[in-house]
Amino acid sequence: MDARAKRIAENESRFRDINERLRGDLSALPPADEQVAFVCECGLLDCAQPVVLTLAEYEAARADSVEFVVVPGHELPDYEDVIAANDRYARVRKHPDSAPIARATDPRRPGAS
Ligand SMILES: [Zn+2]
Incomplete structure (x- = not known):
């Protein structure tokens, strides 16, 4: 050889x-409809609360680099808009001024390891 x-x-x-x-x-x-405890992705520095989502809900948010999932009430309206919510979580979308950071740090962005 x-x-x-x-x-x-x-x-x-x-x-x-x-x-x-x-x-x-x-x-x-786990299956897509099984609820999983993720960690709240809010911008509050001392927050370590679990946020419970199905994998499908989590994946729906992860599909866009500028979307995050937080515990209801942890939205920061000065920085993000709530685009979906239920009694378990709120899905928020970053305002355009901070969107570039959210995109650059997305572990699923092309080229990220
Ligand atoms: Zn939080």
């Missing part, structure tokens, strides 16, 4: 390992 073939095979194995680990993590996720 020449050096190039060896390198390709090693790369294939490495990516397969990564995929297998990813697959394992996905199968451990």
